[in-house]
Amino acid sequence: MDAIAPVTQAEARALLRDYVNAIDRGRLGEWPNFFVDACSYRITTRENEERGFPLSIMLCSNRAMLFDRIEATEKANIFEPHSYRHILSDSEIVSESDGALTMRTSFLCVRIMQTGETMLFVSGEYIDEIVREEGRCRFRSKRVVLDSSRIDTLIAIPL
């Protein structure tokens, strides 16, 4: 059996760029495909992390849940239309093991309402574990750690 080539930092960063681009361009149907099947996606806050609280703002523990989430969002369509714009700062490699790469990346997300109003929505860090699967890089886990604990109750679109 051939060994799987370890994920490089450049590949991990390209995955993250494509991930935020898919969201920012409104292609939410693609969102689950950035993850492996046995994945974990979690939005939490810095305060929760530091105090060791197990609370999450959003938690999906496999890819099927990601699909459900997007389907619900698109069907319900109850939220006021808006889009995001993510800006990424530099990434830091946290660890590499068994071909998986763990990376932390500061980010900022702007929210644009259909009325045109643009606001600084959230800032924080992505903590991503990236693996290669069927020749393509994907997230095995993605933890979105928000700086602020006062979050808009309505995070309809994933971050």
Add this chain to the structure above:
Amino acid sequence: MDAIAPVTQAEARALLRDYVNAIDRGRLGEWPNFFVDACSYRITTRENEERGFPLSIMLCSNRAMLFDRIEATEKANIFEPHSYRHILSDSEIVSESDGALTMRTSFLCVRIMQTGETMLFVSGEYIDEIVREEGRCRFRSKRVVLDSSRIDTLIAIPL
């Protein structure tokens, strides 16, 4: 005749960095020099793009128009003094052909008024076609696609 070396991603990115730096440092006289003579510069909105509307917030179809624009801005001087600060996120290569490179880049622009007030001004994407001319990289076309459709009527300084 020697072939012209294709524009690399690193060169394209350095051009974009120098472009936003020239604007942010108030060196508007340099602005047209980032473009080839037969260039296109256009500011539009995401909504216009998606609906296929030909509307532009600003449109210059050659370098002479860029010079006119800057001259008018500097002479008229009717606008309230302000400056910008651009923050670039990662670039994505869209296509490469005949030595030209087309690249999409998310950005955010902050506006600082002379009173000191700092505001999140606009977010969006640069869609840039970059070519090499006389040994230097320049924009053959630059499309600034803004996320919001509600734009300050006064875009005096180019984006």
Add this chain to the structure above:
Amino acid sequence: MDAIAPVTQAEARALLRDYVNAIDRGRLGEWPNFFVDACSYRITTRENEERGFPLSIMLCSNRAMLFDRIEATEKANIFEPHSYRHILSDSEIVSESDGALTMRTSFLCVRIMQTGETMLFVSGEYIDEIVREEGRCRFRSKRVVLDSSRIDTLIAIPL
């Protein structure tokens, strides 16, 4: 005696990333260690720079002053708790000489209050002189040039 290897752009950029990460994660005690002993740290404004005013919002002319500053901040603890999130745009090499590298980098800093309120705090440029000392890169000088002249009087946490 062996020559000291010149500081590379990648090393300088990693230093800057680690520097802002230490601040953003609240590890202020590490802050002075990013500088050599005979260092200069200065926060100023673009207006001051352009008019040649010697005024600084904050000025430390050696590492001991950086330690004092952090100690005072942590002991006094009079300010309303808050944290920062820095976003870095592209860096530009200004000069290289005697192994030292001087680099300019646009940045944006978001401030998150303990109440959860997130605001665009400041934007500007880092002008950094980076040297290698005992095998590690550090700042010999760091000039933080803010775009706005109207700064919150309370810059308790360094930028």
